[in-house]
Amino acid sequence: MTKLDNLVKWFEDKNKVMIALSGGVDSAVVAYAAFQALGNSAIAVTADYKTLSQEELLSAKQVCSEIGIEQMILDYSELENEDFVKNDSNRCFHCRMELGDHLIKLAKTHCVEIIVDGTNIDDLGDYRPGIQALKENGIRSPLVETKFIKSEIRDIAKSVGLSVHDRPANSCLASRIPWGQRVTAERLTRIELGETLVKQITKLKQVRVRDIQGCAKIEVDKERISIFDENIINQLSEKLKVIGFTSVEIDKDGYKPGKINVISN
Known part of the structure; x- marks a missing residue:
């Protein structure tokens, strides 16, 4: 059987x-x-x-x-x-x-x-x-x-x-916000839009856009970080700031589930 x-x-x-x-x-x-x-x-x-x-x-x-x-x-x-x-x-x-x-x-x-x-x-x-x-x-x-x-x-x-x-593993949008920072409709919207934009520009399937007090911290599989050349970073920075992020950062350590599960006031 x-x-x-x-x-x-x-x-x-x-x-x-x-x-x-x-x-x-x-x-x-x-x-x-x-x-x-x-x-x-x-x-x-x-x-x-x-x-x-x-x-x-x-x-x-x-x-x-x-x-x-x-x-x-x-x-x-x-x-x-x-x-x-x-x-x-x-x-x-x-x-x-x-x-x-x-x-x-x-x-x-x-x-x-x-x-x-x-x-x-x-x-x-x-x-x-x-x-x-x-x-x-x-x-x-x-x-x-x-x-x-x-x-x-x-x-x-x-x-x-x-x-x-x-299909890559996923989790709710609130998991992109560090513990201790409130979950709001505004943050959820910019996270969802941000991940969609990153996927469209990079063609990657596994993407996280962490919202760290307004900074978009982008996580992708570590072996794919190299695709973020100056042109792509400039494109992302421009588009993500339009939807409400204050700055953009690529996480050099790569994607890891639950990485930001720490209290951060």
Whole structure:
């Protein structure tokens, strides 16, 4: 029996399942397996909570279309949650607790008993307070329970034809703001626009624009930093200042998830 068979089998004794589906590969594979096992008794739910980029939202919709699974959109604003916008080291916990509350309410209205997400074994090695929050809300992680690592997930996504199989890992836009600096709509907008501009100019897929008190600190894979010649830096500086950044800096150490998770007042 293949690992995908094991994942599909995990769902087979469930009556109705709701999948918290982002625009990434992990929850896409979970949704695929759930739909294979349960058909229309599997429902995908994507939270548009105002810190999710439009790129991620479009990706989530594309995935659901490819799978054929029904998708619901949860529409609310995390910017109304003071525990979230104050942006301390528990920001992700507050985010996921609020998401869990919304998912549970929606599940009850659709007579769904089990909610699942895309957490996998590799995620458990990082500092992820959001995972703990989802666990406290009773949300299960079939990729953990069937012992999937990231590379296996990508292989399966490719084998079944999901377009997100090689999509770089992403996180909410608020993760670009150091802990201790408030999350605002203005900052989220310039971060999202900034990353779009960097991707357009450099043709790179994996890009972070960190908002460090108004300075745009650009992170890309270390081996790609060399493409930032004087011409590209001048273009980026001009365009990023137009959308509200005060200065532009290329991070010479390259991209690393969670790099700015430090309190910085």
